[in-house]
Amino acid sequence: MPHLTAGKSKPDYDVIVVGSGAAGGQTAYTLAMDGVKVLMLEAGRNYDPIAETPMFNTHEHAPLRAVPTPDKPLGYFDATVNGGWQIPGEPYTNASSLPGREFKWWRPRMLGGRTNHWGRIALRNGPYDFKPYSRDGLGFDWPMTYEEIAPYYDKVESLIGVYGTNENMENTPNSPEGVLLRPPKARASELLMHKAAGRLGIPVVPVHRAVLSERLNSKKIPQWLHPHNPKAATILAAEMDRRLACFWATPCNRGCSIKATYQSTTVHLPPALATGNLDIITDAMVRSVSVDANGRATGVNFIDKSTGQDYIIKGRIVVLAAGAMESVRILLNSRSARHGAGLGNSSGLLGKYIMDTVGAELRGKIPALENLPPHNEDGAGGAHVYVPWWLYQEQAAGKLDFPRGYHIETAGSRREPTVGTFENLERLSGVGYGRRLKEEARRYYGSTVAYGGRGEMIPNQNCFTELDPQVRDRWGIPVLRFHWQWSEYEFRQAAHMQRTFAEIITTMGGSHGNLDPTGKEAIEDGGRVIHEVGGAIMGADPKKSVTNSHSQCWDAPNIYITDGASFCSNSDKNPTLTIMALAWRAADHMIAEMKKGNL
Amino acid sequence: MNIEAVPRMSRRDAMKWIMAATGTAAFLSYRGLEANSIPAGERTGKGYGLDPNLLEGKVPWERTLNAAQLKLTAVLADIILPHVDSTSPSASAVHVPDFIDEWISAPYPNQQRDRKIILNGFVWIDKESNRRYGKSFVELNETEACAICDGICHSSVAAPELAEGARFFTAFRGLTLGGYYTTAIGMQDAGYVGNVPLVSFEGPPPEVLKRLGIERAPW
Numbered sequence A: 001m002p003h004l005t006a007g008k009s010k011p012d013y014d015v016i017v018v019g020s021g022a023a024g025g026q027t028a029y030t031l032a033m034d035g036v037k038v039l040m041l042e043a044g045r046n047y048d049p050i051a052e053t054p055m056f057n058t059h060e061h062a063p064l065r066a067v068p069t070p071d072k073p074l075g076y077f078d079a080t081v082n083g084g085w086q087i088p089g090e091p092y093t094n095a096s097s098l099p100g101r102e103f104k105w106w107r108p109r110m111l112g113g114r115t116n117h118w119g120r121i122a123l124r125n126g127p128y129d130f131k132p133y134s135r136d137g138l139g140f141d142w143p144m145t146y147e148e149i150a151p152y153y154d155k156v157e158s159l160i161g162v163y164g165t166n167e168n169m170e171n172t173p174n175s176p177e178g179v180l181l182r183p184p185k186a187r188a189s190e191l192l193m194h195k196a197a198g199r200l201g202i203p204v205v206p207v208h209r210a211v212l213s214e215r216l217n218s219k220k221i222p223q224w225l226h227p228h229n230p231k232a233a234t235i236l237a238a239e240m241d242r243r244l245a246c247f248w249a250t251p252c253n254r255g256c257s258i259k260a261t262y263q264s265t266t267v268h269l270p271p272a273l274a275t276g277n278l279d280i281i282t283d284a285m286v287r288s289v290s291v292d293a294n295g296r297a298t299g300v301n302f303i304d305k306s307t308g309q310d311y312i313i314k315g316r317i318v319v320l321a322a323g324a325m326e327s328v329r330i331l332l333n334s335r336s337a338r339h340g341a342g343l344g345n346s347s348g349l350l351g352k353y354i355m356d357t358v359g360a361e362l363r364g365k366i367p368a369l370e371n372l373p374p375h376n377e378d379g380a381g382g383a384h385v386y387v388p389w390w391l392y393q394e395q396a397a398g399k400l401d402f403p404r405g406y407h408i409e410t411a412g413s414r415r416e417p418t419v420g421t422f423e424n425l426e427r428l429s430g431v432g433y434g435r436r437l438k439e440e441a442r443r444y445y446g447s448t449v450a451y452g453g454r455g456e457m458i459p460n461q462n463c464f465t466e467l468d469p470q471v472r473d474r475w476g477i478p479v480l481r482f483h484w485q486w487s488e489y490e491f492r493q494a495a496h497m498q499r500t501f502a503e504i505i506t507t508m509g510g511s512h513g514n515l516d517p518t519g520k521e522a523i524e525d526g527g528r529v530i531h532e533v534g535g536a537i538m539g540a541d542p543k544k545s546v547t548n549s550h551s552q553c554w555d556a557p558n559i560y561i562t563d564g565a566s567f568c569s570n571s572d573k574n575p576t577l578t579i580m581a582l583a584w585r586a587a588d589h590m591i592a593e594m595k596k597g598n599l
Numbered sequence B: 001m002n003i004e005a006v007p008r009m010s011r012r013d014a015m016k017w018i019m020a021a022t023g024t025a026a027f028l029s030y031r032g033l034e035a036n037s038i039p040a041g042e043r044t045g046k047g048y049g050l051d052p053n054l055l056e057g058k059v060p061w062e063r064t065l066n067a068a069q070l071k072l073t074a075v076l077a078d079i080i081l082p083h084v085d086s087t088s089p090s091a092s093a094v095h096v097p098d099f100i101d102e103w104i105s106a107p108y109p110n111q112q113r114d115r116k117i118i119l120n121g122f123v124w125i126d127k128e129s130n131r132r133y134g135k136s137f138v139e140l141n142e143t144e145a146c147a148i149c150d151g152i153c154h155s156s157v158a159a160p161e162l163a164e165g166a167r168f169f170t171a172f173r174g175l176t177l178g179g180y181y182t183t184a185i186g187m188q189d190a191g192y193v194g195n196v197p198l199v200s201f202e203g204p205p206p207e208v209l210k211r212l213g214i215e216r217a218p219w
Helices: A022-033 A132-136 A146-160 A188-199 A221-225 A230-241 A264-274 A324-332 A392-396 A425-429 A435-444 A488-507 A576-596 B011-021 B067-080 B096-104 B109-133 B142-152 B160-180 B184-190 B206-212
Strands: A012-018 A038-041 A278-281 A284-291 A297-304 A309-320 A357-365 A385-387 A406-411 A448-456 A464-472 A478-483 A559-561
Touching (some): A012 A297, A022 A230, A038 A309, A188 B206, A221 A230, A425 B160, A435 B184, A448 A488, A559 A576, B067 B096, B067 B109, B067 B142, B109 B142
Parallel strands (some): A012 A309
Antiparallel strands (some): A297 A309, A406 A448, A464 A478
């Protein structure tokens, strides 16, 4: 990849994109394929998944058998570079250290950002998810409908490749015929769950994940995506042909050197770079957006981390796609005469209404899965099934004590053993040591399941971020201070999640640990699910939102915020697919506005 | 499975290993106490950092167990996971003692916590075997060694005076299991047969479906 050194870029660009993950990757892809000159700035180092991914390395070939450590909190092989819950020299703070009041912020510092390690679960928001306030009077409606976004979901799914099925379920949209790739067959534990949950009226269906269960059709898709742009179609077809189908081995969170999963670094950036319209500078830490006397953006100020030197780069449009919280931080740090409280903050809402996903889990021990004949369950390197939210009618009828839904994600099968796999073998089997312990290991291996709820929180005034008045990072940039507080809605939802998991496990003939009837212990800390969004919410009214429906900043029309910061609700569906759909749409808007001469 | 499949030891580790295996624990007044010559204080060495080379997987810290401690580790690990046959060798045959040495020598908090438990446990178990048999633990015969293990291998029902020993045994067994079943041989012994590229994924084989009472996969 042609990575420029800071200071050697062109004098100016049409668009400067800050960030290289799902949002930055999609924005840059759409713009560059259409001939727009783009500069991408990434705060982390260059990263090459082809050369750096430890595909078949077993735990034995890692320090401490790859268990999580403070240096690699999701395990040694997790595709996170120079990041985690803490980055040395780049702190953030919390206003409260009380239990449940702290926000945890996961950041990588690498090209492609979190798309290198993400779970690949790619779900569409449904029609209800864009109009939550209209349905139950809580939170905010989005300034557009599902129907307006649906074509962009179609495009993103076709570009990145998503396996799954159409299930005709309420608020769980189908994709057009032929867009989704074949779902992988269910594993033993997933089949057993399907059977048991079915008896409870809980639907277990193929999950949607951005993994190529078969190769993408490079003859059709590029022409469909770029109908009047033969150069773009030709470039995309060539890059698509470099992506192989999943070979049903190696965990996706390590990244994928055969490009079978979506990563910005394997899917968005290669074709964008091949157009010659995209330059990338890595190790470029953006300090602020610069503005002119009228308050319009002129470019960005950034620090070349390798030398510590400051640079200013000019552009007609600035796109913030640095990750929701980082984009908010850049805007808060972009103060000027016109934007005294931070750029884009005339509504006073910048940093407000930050959200994460509600998470709670439960593990179960399933005797029916004991002593199964050894068989290969690696599969697509992640889950094959999930449970979409199924109680919309009950919720509408007022039968539940929480307003919004959750879906269930599943884990547990005969994956590569870890140091912790047999930690509780004595408690499970009653055998203390010796030959029989080995027999018990064979018996219990693969016989436990774990279910995780992923639920929608209601945006609230107690969850926000602001600049810490004292603390600065190693570059002298003020850091974020977080405020967090779940409400009863989320606690009750978390408790319901655990009750549901317990029912499923029991129906499977299994047993489980204690439930938390309050949900207050079971619920994960804010930020823990790594679905943080909001802080620059979109809306129809400039007084009540930071951007319009095209992710365009009300106060400075040549600034777009294409990451999750513009989300004004955070449905139970994992945010990445929606981030990409909105980024594509925002980029189309930029192109149209530039053609009209508005930008 | 040939020996090439297990991780190579450094020359220094190999020397320690040979010394432990040939039993050089000869010159001590209190039998077995040489196993405790390293203070159980915290390690302050550097970890592998936030951007290690994932393909190399190098361990940057030095291992710290001495020959006698490695010998004790090998003896106890092999009691927990003994040799059964060529497909299920002993813990020491797949270098579990070296893994435990790597683990408790690491500079991270969880490993430091285990380090204290393990090193204190070495002292405890030698004292206990001296008290009961007048010998260090590695010198006990099978019956004697098992008698000590039987008292501490179920921490939930261990006698109060054996609580420290039980805490040690639980931690040590956890590491032994973790080390063993993450080796190529151990994974196969447990029944893990993945990490190979496949042309297609067909789901569970018919015999598994039959066991689960599932006639036909739903998709």
